[in-house]
Amino acid sequence: LPDTQRASVESMALAVEAVCAWAERYADLAEGLAARAVESAERERLRRIAQACRHVPREPARDLYEALQSIWLVHAAIGISELSQASLSLGCLDRYLWPLFATSADPDLVRAALRDFFGKLNRYGDPAATLNLGGVGPDGADLFNPLSALIVDTVAALRLPAPLLAARIHVRTPPAVFDCLTRPELIALGQPTFYGEESCVAALLARGIPADRVQSWCANSCMGLYMPGEEICDMWGGVVNLLVPLELALNHGRPLRGEMPVALHTPPATAQTLPELQATLLAYTREFVDLVVQYNRDATAWQARERPNPFLSALTADCLERGLDRAGGGARYYGVTVEAFGLVNAADALTAIDEVVFRSRRYTLAEVTAALAGNFAGAGELRQALLAAPKFGRAHAGADGMVRWLADAFADAVSGHNRDGIAYLPSFHTLNAHLGAGAKTAASADGRGAGEPLAKNLGPMLRGPRFDATAVLLSCSTVDQRRFAGGQAVDLSLDGALLGTQGGRAALQALLRTYFGRGGLQVQVNGVTPALLRSAMADPEHHGHVIVRIAGYSARFVSLSRAVQEEMVHRFECGL
Numbered sequence: 001l002p003d004t005q006r007a008s009v010e011s012m013a014l015a016v017e018a019v020c021a022w023a024e025r026y027a028d029l030a031e032g033l034a035a036r037a038v039e040s041a042e043r044e045r046l047r048r049i050a051q052a053c054r055h056v057p058r059e060p061a062r063d064l065y066e067a068l069q070s071i072w073l074v075h076a077a078i079g080i081s082e083l084s085q086a087s088l089s090l091g092c093l094d095r096y097l098w099p100l101f102a103t104s105a106d107p108d109l110v111r112a113a114l115r116d117f118f119g120k121l122n123r124y125g126d127p128a129a130t131l132n133l134g135g136v137g138p139d140g141a142d143l144f145n146p147l148s149a150l151i152v153d154t155v156a157a158l159r160l161p162a163p164l165l166a167a168r169i170h171v172r173t174p175p176a177v178f179d180c181l182t183r184p185e186l187i188a189l190g191q192p193t194f195y196g197e198e199s200c201v202a203a204l205l206a207r208g209i210p211a212d213r214v215q216s217w218c219a220n221s222c223m224g225l226y227m228p229g230e231e232i233c234d235m236w237g238g239v240v241n242l243l244v245p246l247e248l249a250l251n252h253g254r255p256l257r258g259e260m261p262v263a264l265h266t267p268p269a270t271a272q273t274l275p276e277l278q279a280t281l282l283a284y285t286r287e288f289v290d291l292v293v294q295y296n297r298d299a300t301a302w303q304a305r306e307r308p309n310p311f312l313s314a315l316t317a318d319c320l321e322r323g324l325d326r327a328g329g330g331a332r333y334y335g336v337t338v339e340a341f342g343l344v345n346a347a348d349a350l351t352a353i354d355e356v357v358f359r360s361r362r363y364t365l366a367e368v369t370a371a372l373a374g375n376f377a378g379a380g381e382l383r384q385a386l387l388a389a390p391k392f393g394r395a396h397a398g399a400d401g402m403v404r405w406l407a408d409a410f411a412d413a414v415s416g417h418n419r420d421g422i423a424y425l426p427s428f429h430t431l432n433a434h435l436g437a438g439a440k441t442a443a444s445a446d447g448r449g450a451g452e453p454l455a456k457n458l459g460p461m462l463r464g465p466r467f468d469a470t471a472v473l474l475s476c477s478t479v480d481q482r483r484f485a486g487g488q489a490v491d492l493s494l495d496g497a498l499l500g501t502q503g504g505r506a507a508l509q510a511l512l513r514t515y516f517g518r519g520g521l522q523v524q525v526n527g528v529t530p531a532l533l534r535s536a537m538a539d540p541e542h543h544g545h546v547i548v549r550i551a552g553y554s555a556r557f558v559s560l561s562r563a564v565q566e567e568m569v570h571r572f573e574c575g576l
Contacts, residue, residue: 001323002323004323005322005323005324006323008308008310008313008323008324008325008330009320009323011308011310012310012311012313012314012319012320013314014310015081015310015311015314016311016314018311019057019073019074019077019311020057020058022073022077023053023054023056023057023058023073024053024054024058026049026050026053026073027049027050027051027052027053027054028050030046030047030049030050030053031046031047031050033046034046034047034050048065049069052065052066052069052070053069053073056069056070056073057070057073057074061100063100063103063104064097064100064101064104064110064113065109065110065113067097067100068097068113068114068116068117071090071093071117072117072120074315075088075090075121075124075126075129076124077311078311078312078315079124079126081309081310081311081312082309082312085124085126086126086127086128086221086553087126087128087129087220087221087222087235087552087553088126088128088129088221089129089130089131089132089218089219089220089221089226089228090129090130090131090132090163091131091132091218091228091229092132092133092135092143092216092218092228093131093132093151094131094132094133094134094143094144094145094147094148094151095135095143097147098145098147101146101147101150110150111150111154114150114151114154115154115157115158118154118155118158118160118162118163119158119160121160121162121163122160122161122162126162127161127162127164127553127554127555128162128164128221128222128552128553129162129163129164129221130163130164130165130166130193130218130219130220130221131151131163131164131165131166132166132168132218132219133148133151133152133165133166133167133168133181133192134148134167134168134169134173134177135168135170135197135215136168136170136172136197136215137215138215140172141172142170142172142173142174142177144173144174144177144180149180151165152165152180152181152183152186152192155186155189155191156183156185156186156189156191159189159545159547160547161547161553161554161555161556162553162554164191164192164193164221164553164554165181165186165191165192165193166192166193166195166218166219167181167192167193167194167195168195168197168200168219169181169194169195169196169197169512169513169516170196170197170198171198171513171517175509178509179505181194182499182505182508182509183499184496184497184499184500184527187494187496187499187525187526187527188496188527188528188547189527189547189549189554190524190525190526190527190528190547190548190549190554191549191554193219193223193522193523193524193549194512194516194522194523194524194525195219195521195522196512196515196516196517196519196520196521196522197516198516199481199482199516199519199520199521200217200219200225200485200521200522201214201215201217202482202519203225203481203482203483203484203485203521204217204225204227204485206482206483206485207423207425207485208423209227209333213227213230216228219522220233220235220487221235221552221553222235222337222429222431222487222552222553223429223487223488223489223522223524223551223552224335224337224425224427224429224485224486224487225485225486225487225521226333226335227332227333229315229316229317230316230317230318230331230332230333231316231331231332231333231334231335232312232316232326232327232331232333232334232335233335233337234296234300234334234335234336234337235337236337236339237292237296237336237337237338237424238289238292238293238295238296238336238337238338238339239292239338239339239341239433239437240285240288240289240292240338240339240340240341240410241341241342241437241441241454242285242340242341242342242343242345242346242406242410243341243342243345243346243349243441243442243444243454244284244288244342244441245281245282245284245285245288245346246281246346246349246350246444246445247372247442248260248264248266248268248280248284249269249271249277249280249281249284250277250365250368250369250372250445251369251373252268252269252270253266253267253268255442256369256372256373256442256443257440257441257442257450262291264284264287265287266280266283266284266287271365273358274350274353274354274358277350277353277365278350278405281346281350282409282413285409285410285413286413289338289410289413289414289417290417292338293336293338293414293417293424296336300327300336300422301328303327304325304327304328304329305328308325308327308328309325309326309327310325312326313325313326313330313331316330316331316332317331317332318330318331318332319331329420329421333421333423334421334422334423335422335423335425335485335486336422336423336424336425337425337427337429337486337487338414338424338425338426338427338486339427339428339429339430339486340407340410340426340427340428341430341433341434341437341454342434342437342438342441342444342454342455343403343406343407343410343428343455344392344393344403344455344458344459344460344461345444345446345448345454345455345461346406346444346446347392347399347402347403347405347406347407348389348391348392348399348402348403348446348461349386349444349445349446350402350406350445351389351390351391351398351399351402351446352385352386352387352389352445352446352447353365353368353386353445355385355389355390356368356382356385356386356389362385363382363385367379367382368382368386368445371383371443372442372443372444372445373442373443375442375443375449375450376443376449383447384447386445386446386447387446387447387463387464389446391446391460391461391463391464392455392460392461392475393459393460393461393467393471393472393475393476394460394464394467394471394475395470395471395474395475396475399475400474400475400478401478403475403478403479404478404479404480407426407428407479407480407483407484408480408483410426411426411480411483411484414426415483425484425485425486425487426483426484426486427484427486427487427488428457428458428484428487428488428489429457429486429487429488429489429551429552430454430456430457430551431550431551431552431553432550432551432560432564432567434453434454434455434456434457435453435454435563435564435567437454438451438452438453438454439451439453441454446461447461447463448461453567456491456551456571456576457488457489457490457491457551458476458479458488458489458490459472459489459490459491459576460472460475460576462570462571462574462576466573466574466575467574467575467576468575469492469494469511469575470511472490472492472575472576473490473492473511473514473515473518473520473523474518476490476515476520477515477518477519477520480519481519481520481521482519484521487521487522488521488522489522489524489551489552490515490520490522490523490524491524491525491526491549491551491571491576492523492524492525492526492575492576493525493526493527493571493572493574493575493576494508494525494526494527495527495529496527496528496529499527508525524549524551525549526548526549526572528546528548528557528572529572530569530572530573532546533546533548533557533565533568533569533572534569536557536558536565537562537565537569540558543557543558544556544558546558548560548568
């Protein structure tokens with residue numbers, strides 16, 4: 001190898017040896033504590049720790065206890081090496097631990113070790129550690145097994161934010177497995193997130209993952225789809241708020257608030273028709289995507305050069321063989337997620353503009369733009385007209401079609417940058433950032449006021465009567481989600497009491513099967529009531545047990561900011 005690549009390989013060897021030595025120091029510590037322990041049970045516990053840490057992760061685990069010890073040490077070391085403890089997926093734990101679990105002689109020890117392992121995930125500060133369950137084997141058989149069921153039981157009993165369970169549903173998922181995964185006590189924790197196996201595979205094939213490898217895919221921590229052990233995921237590699245390009249298209253190249261921090265090359269235009277407005281919007285969108293992709297490329301090159309990660313590179317396919325860091329061309333696959341914020345808002349705004357300007361001619365485009373700049377002051381009737389226009393999430397063909405059009409256009413702009421082994425992956429994933437982004441964004445032509453939250457993930461705008469879950473999923477399924485392997489989330493809030501009946505659970509299962517059959521990738525469900533959340537806000541001291549799914553991670557409701565709590569209660573009241 002050339003000198004630089006030889007140095008890279010040597011650094012990987014040093015990093016791996018360092019983690020092995022770290023484990024052995026734990027073995028020394030445990031042996032010392034065991035020698036001073038008074039109680040025999042404590043001595044035995046410490047000796048087991050010492051025995052495990054003396055063997056793993058240097059050598060393969062000999063039983064499930066050692067396997068969990070090895071996974072924990074490597075999980076912690078990856079977080080240290082990345083300078084980040086969050087969003088480290090555990091992959092298909094129930095698959096790769098199954099051979100050891102099947103031969104375990106002490107089921108009580110296994111249960112205790114699993115509880116300790118999950119407890120550490122939460123104390124370590126990784127609420128986005130995702131654990132995949134089930135799925136499909138090469139022969140088409142369902143892979144949910146007794147270890148999968150034990151994991152579900154443990155998560156339900158512990159009631160902790162982590163790990164996140166990613167339940168992989170396919171056309172042959174047995175009813176008993178689906179019943180296990182839709183238990184009320186799980187849904188009350190925002191667990192699990194449901195993934196459509198066939199839809200996810202289709203998205204990865206469309207991205208370019210080989211057909212003979214794609215069955216090993218996993219959901220990562222923030223609902224993107226990736227190849228475990230083979231891929232580096234640059235989540236949040238870029239964000240584009242699509243309401244800003246729309247502002248520029250409406251306002252002759254200037255935002256409605258402040259000034260652009262960079263010079264743009266797209267020439268301002270005055271639209272006379274909806275297609276002209278759409279064309280200008282797309283031109284600005286492409287320029288925004290170009291900017292964030294170039295920034296990401298520069299940041300990635302800097303990271304590979306100035307802050308390589310030899311430990312993670314050693315664990316990632318092809319880095320060792322190529323003698324390159326995982327960010328410098330070593331990883332077999334490299335995915336960069338580019339997030340679309342405000343896409344549903346922008347599409348609904350176009351639908352509303354088409355309705356009140358180009359079709360009915362009740363208002364001019366200049367009047368709409370002036371109303372947005374003034375946050376609808378003195379323009380109440382115009383705002384009501386915009387709000388009354390069809391909206392995404394109500395199974396309206398026109399509104400849904402506009403979202404699909406804009407989603408496809410955004411996906412074109414992002415994936416057009418794929419080269420040099422890097423896949424740029426469009427995504428509808430906001431976490432709670434739709435609140436902060438909305439606070440900085442002017443009023444929009446969907447009727448949203450200045451500073452109000454943007455639509456969350458792929459979900460609809462929070463206006464009007466309570467949403468019907470079927471209509472929401474019908475709208476979402478009109479988007480070609482094969483193009484969004486970077487991840488997208490659909491949020492639903494359901495009455496937990498409904499899932500206490502077999503009929504209610506069957507209805508949810510049928511809804512999910514139908515959505516996945518229509519190409520949907522992912523659904524996350526919260527089963528707590530707005531009344532419970534209001535009680536938690538009023539009396540946080542006695543409601544620390546209330547867990548909610550944020551989107552990409554779970555959290556104790558009382559730990560969230562007041563603004564996030566208020567918006568979440570409103571969402572749940574709307575059925576989202």
